[in-house]
Amino acid sequence: MAKASQRQRRPTHVDAQNGVPLNGPIHHQSDVLVFVEPEQKESGAIRHAQKVAKAFGGHVVLVHVMQPHPAEGGPVDPVDWDIRKQTRRKWLAGLAGGLDDDPRRAATVELLEGPCIAQIESHLEGRQDDIAAVLRANGQDNWRMRDTACGVMASRSAAILMIPQASTIKMSDTYQRILVPLDGSVRSENALPSAATLAKTEGAELVLCYIAPEPGLSAFGTMDPEATKLRSEVTRRNTQAGQTHLARIKNRLAHHDLKISTCIVAQGDVRRALVDTITDQSADFVVMATHGESGHRDVPMGKVASFVLDRAHVPVLLVRHRVGRAENHAFEKARSEGARQPVGTDE
Numbered sequence: 001m002a003k004a005s006q007r008q009r010r011p012t013h014v015d016a017q018n019g020v021p022l023n024g025p026i027h028h029q030s031d032v033l034v035f036v037e038p039e040q041k042e043s044g045a046i047r048h049a050q051k052v053a054k055a056f057g058g059h060v061v062l063v064h065v066m067q068p069h070p071a072e073g074g075p076v077d078p079v080d081w082d083i084r085k086q087t088r089r090k091w092l093a094g095l096a097g098g099l100d101d102d103p104r105r106a107a108t109v110e111l112l113e114g115p116c117i118a119q120i121e122s123h124l125e126g127r128q129d130d131i132a133a134v135l136r137a138n139g140q141d142n143w144r145m146r147d148t149a150c151g152v153m154a155s156r157s158a159a160i161l162m163i164p165q166a167s168t169i170k171m172s173d174t175y176q177r178i179l180v181p182l183d184g185s186v187r188s189e190n191a192l193p194s195a196a197t198l199a200k201t202e203g204a205e206l207v208l209c210y211i212a213p214e215p216g217l218s219a220f221g222t223m224d225p226e227a228t229k230l231r232s233e234v235t236r237r238n239t240q241a242g243q244t245h246l247a248r249i250k251n252r253l254a255h256h257d258l259k260i261s262t263c264i265v266a267q268g269d270v271r272r273a274l275v276d277t278i279t280d281q282s283a284d285f286v287v288m289a290t291h292g293e294s295g296h297r298d299v300p301m302g303k304v305a306s307f308v309l310d311r312a313h314v315p316v317l318l319v320r321h322r323v324g325r326a327e328n329h330a331f332e333k334a335r336s337e338g339a340r341q342p343v344g345t346d347e
Helices: 047-055 078-097 116-125 147-154 187-202 225-252 270-280 303-311
Strands: 032-035 060-066 108-113 131-136 159-164 177-181 205-211 260-265 285-289 316-319
Touching: 032 047, 032 116, 032 147, 047 060, 047 131, 047 159, 047 187, 060 078, 060 116, 060 147, 078 108, 108 116, 116 147, 131 147, 177 187, 177 270, 187 205, 187 285, 187 316, 205 225, 205 270, 225 260, 260 270, 270 303, 285 303, 303 316
Parallel strands: 032 060, 032 131, 060 108, 131 159, 177 205, 177 285, 205 260, 285 316
Antiparallel strands: 159 316
16 A cells, blocks of 8 residues: 555645635545454444545555564464464454445555554554544453553554444444534644534534633632632633634534534533533534643643543544644634633734
């Protein structure tokens, strides 16, 4: 398969007012590389990767990393190793064969050999335009501690797709509601192009969600009437700013001919409120940025994104923020009177 740098780039449509790309995940076609482990016996959950790859003009690649078992020690028997390789190739081919899709978009398979994390990072280093996908095992609280997940999270891929194994789907099924969490920051808006592309392809409704953060008042002492009133006022202002912000985004996406709704959660722990909102809104897919307003670039993803990955019962596409990209807010020229401007738009 050709390297990412050799693939033909797709043209990108741009918001004329702000120069914001709105029709692709990272401005080009992207394959979805699904890193699978031997425990994966069926292809139902992997079809989510097919849908994402189709939306972004790419293909699905099933990748497995073979590494010697730590208990073996000493040199590996080449004959035994070759037998294992043949067995793994047959297993990968079986998974690929279970993906009912257009033959022109048939999934391919790749078998890597060596230390798992290092192999994944090295493999994705040359494919930073692509999406790395991993499956979260049912009832596995420590799934991200496994080598395969660690390698995917530590990679420099354009995005990360987490798929719960229990979330099976048929290619004939379509997503009905795609949730996009936004907090008013530049970085959270990185998810919008990918979300709009997937929603357009699937004919899904785009649900723009804003969760007002808890007012930052000290818990020391008694909450007197003044403090209670102040908390209520901060919550009201945050909610009003969120409503204004989502209305502007909805207006800017109107020319994409998408069905768009908005969702405001007045306050609460943002992480838990977001997981609850996924269920309350009957969302069957989530697209969000790896970092929001409070995120730091020196970690792979923020606390909210990490929390959602561990608990969401639907697939989550985490779009990375590209270092070096001009941080132009998608709605930096917008202004409102009365309510505080969303984070990142104040002068």
